[in-house]
Amino acid sequence: MKKQYDIIVVGAGPAGSMAARYAAEKGVSVLMLEKDRDVGYPVRCGEAISKAGVEEFIPIDEKWIAATISRFGFVAPNGNEVFINFGDAGFVLERRLFDYALAQSAAEAGVEILTRAYVYGLIIEDDIVKGVKYEYRGEQHEVYAKVVIAADGVESRVGRWAGLKTHIDFRDMEAAVQVTAANIPIDQNTLYFYFGKDVAPNGYFWVFPKGNNKANIGLGVSGITGKKRSALSYLNDFMEKHYPNAPILTSIAGGVPCSITLDKISAPGIMLVGDAARQVNPLSGGGIASGMIGGSIAGTIAGDAIKNNNLTHILTYDKAWGDRLGKRHEIFNRIKNGIYNFSDEKFNLIAQSFLKVPEEKRGLGNLFVTALMNQPSLLVDVAKVFLVK
Amino acid sequence: MELRQAKTGKLMIEILPNKCDFCGCCVGVCPEDAIELKEAEIFIIDERCTNCSKCIWSCPIEVIVLNKNGLIKK
Ligand SMILES: Cc1cc2nc3c(=O)[nH]c(=O)nc-3n(C[C@H](O)[C@H](O)[C@H](O)COP(=O)(O)OP(=O)(O)OC[C@H]3O[C@@H](n4cnc5c(N)ncnc54)[C@H](O)[C@@H]3O)c2cc1C
Ligand code: SF4
Ligand code: SF4
Numbered sequence A: 001m002k003k004q005y006d007i008i009v010v011g012a013g014p015a016g017s018m019a020a021r022y023a024a025e026k027g028v029s030v031l032m033l034e035k036d037r038d039v040g041y042p043v044r045c046g047e048a049i050s051k052a053g054v055e056e057f058i059p060i061d062e063k064w065i066a067a068t069i070s071r072f073g074f075v076a077p078n079g080n081e082v083f084i085n086f087g088d089a090g091f092v093l094e095r096r097l098f099d100y101a102l103a104q105s106a107a108e109a110g111v112e113i114l115t116r117a118y119v120y121g122l123i124i125e126d127d128i129v130k131g132v133k134y135e136y137r138g139e140q141h142e143v144y145a146k147v148v149i150a151a152d153g154v155e156s157r158v159g160r161w162a163g164l165k166t167h168i169d170f171r172d173m174e175a176a177v178q179v180t181a182a183n184i185p186i187d188q189n190t191l192y193f194y195f196g197k198d199v200a201p202n203g204y205f206w207v208f209p210k211g212n213n214k215a216n217i218g219l220g221v222s223g224i225t226g227k228k229r230s231a232l233s234y235l236n237d238f239m240e241k242h243y244p245n246a247p248i249l250t251s252i253a254g255g256v257p258c259s260i261t262l263d264k265i266s267a268p269g270i271m272l273v274g275d276a277a278r279q280v281n282p283l284s285g286g287g288i289a290s291g292m293i294g295g296s297i298a299g300t301i302a303g304d305a306i307k308n309n310n311l312t313h314i315l316t317y318d319k320a321w322g323d324r325l326g327k328r329h330e331i332f333n334r335i336k337n338g339i340y341n342f343s344d345e346k347f348n349l350i351a352q353s354f355l356k357v358p359e360e361k362r363g364l365g366n367l368f369v370t371a372l373m374n375q376p377s378l379l380v381d382v383a384k385v386f387l388v389k
Numbered sequence B: 001m002e003l004r005q006a007k008t009g010k011l012m013i014e015i016l017p018n019k020c021d022f023c024g025c026c027v028g029v030c031p032e033d034a035i036e037l038k039e040a041e042i043f044i045i046d047e048r049c050t051n052c053s054k055c056i057w058s059c060p061i062e063v064i065v066l067n068k069n070g071l072i073k074k
Helices: A014-024 A051-055 A095-108 A231-242 A288-307 A311-339 A344-355 A364-373 A376-387 B025-029
Strands: A004-010 A030-033 A048-050 A065-075 A081-093 A112-114 A117-125 A128-136 A139-150 A173-181 A190-196 A200-209 A215-221 A248-257 A270-272 B013-015 B035-038 B041-044 B064-066
Touching: A004 A014, A004 A128, A004 A288, A014 A030, A014 A095, A014 A139, A014 A288, A030 A095, A048 A051, A048 A288, A051 A081, A051 A288, A065 A200, A081 A095, A081 A344, A081 A364, A095 A112, A117 A139, A139 A288, A139 A311, A173 A231, A173 B025, A190 A344, A200 A231, A215 A231, A248 B025, A270 A288, A288 A311, A344 A364, B013 B041, B025 B035
Parallel strands: A004 A030, A004 A139, A030 A112, A065 A190, A139 A270
Antiparallel strands: A048 A081, A065 A081, A117 A128, A128 A139, A173 A215, A173 A248, A190 A200, A200 A215, B013 B064, B035 B041
């Protein structure tokens, strides 16, 4: 361990590992600090990801693939099921091993990694972030860096210490619970999404296969719902109704920040990536791939900034992220607000109309069209998704 | 007996002992950065808390509560 690194990354999730790796590939020194004792554990995630989302960053390895996804199933409030086939769309991961593999790829690029290292503050001099303070096995340490990359997940405290406004509106925080259960007899290549105000108000309830009839089963609820009823009580109702005797292998809580990206994700000496920057796709709640993308952009820019001895270059990160995904997320967020406010009757109607489309002709595109026929005002927002490049 | 007090003079937010899953939802929504969360340890930083209750609404498993008596024993 040195006293000074070019870059320090706080948090070893997918966003942190990719930020660290892409920076190290530029030939600069990188230290990644993680508070938990294991990278990748505990897993607070439904673990679904698109094939393209993985392939951009790491060659597919069966070791961390729990299920291969080729179909989506939507279950309307009245129980009607609509299926859409996709070919080889994506995976349900074994994230414990996946996150580990990502961190290992960072290590191979030269990143130093320390677990059980809890970052509790920043070193700030002349209003510029100069390093971090962390606790390791009961002792406090300080380490300097030219750039700190905050990849500290949903809590996003590191950015606050640098003066950025990172806390999220309680209405946009999807407070989630999930169980991984055995003996769930669903199709092992289909992601199931349930809709309806009794099942998952203002969002969806997921049942994702994990191979051998195991499944990740869970939901998130906004703080508005949370005022009245917790995610846990919805999950208990669902399990009682559908799988009362299923053995529960794990159960976890977690938070998904479903909003647009923060106004500012860089400042002198600091950059924010992944959940900490609020880079989750607000429509789907997926944040693994978008976090890796955010991380890779930040890592590349930080590496270049250091190599060219031009630290203000890191401030170009906000725009680079906006152009790649940030602007798109703004539109997804508006669509989210439209769709998740549909009444149960409207969901039932959409499913009913869509069931008339022959299965081989179904796609997410015409599902959207069907949804839009029921809510034409959303058309403008959807049109914009295709205009933003 | 030691008592804890919030910024407001009263501390009404209580995280039920041994029930937290350390998921971070409450930390993410707290406008005052008043919650400290380590690997498996959580507590409210009394001097910062304003009793706004946002953390309660965002806890997925109902382990944060309002303590109506206003003061919590340490
Ligand atoms: C229930 C649930 C289901 C989800 N399902 C999906 C899904 O199916 N598909 C999908 O794409 N996304 C899903 N998500 C979202 C996805 O899990 C996150 O977006 C993703 O993990 C974000 O990656 P990250 O690297 O930004 O943060 P994380 O993976 O959360 O990593 C942050 C890391 O920082 C560490 N850390 C935090 N503070 C400190 C500190 N002070 N010092 C040191 N280390 C620190 C943490 O321990 C953690 O390891 C789900 C989320 C939840 C909660
Ligand atoms: S009541 Fe408000 S200020 Fe206090 S800990 Fe909860 S969210 Fe933070
Ligand atoms: S939201 Fe609830 S379970 Fe999650 S860390 Fe806070 S108190 Fe613990």
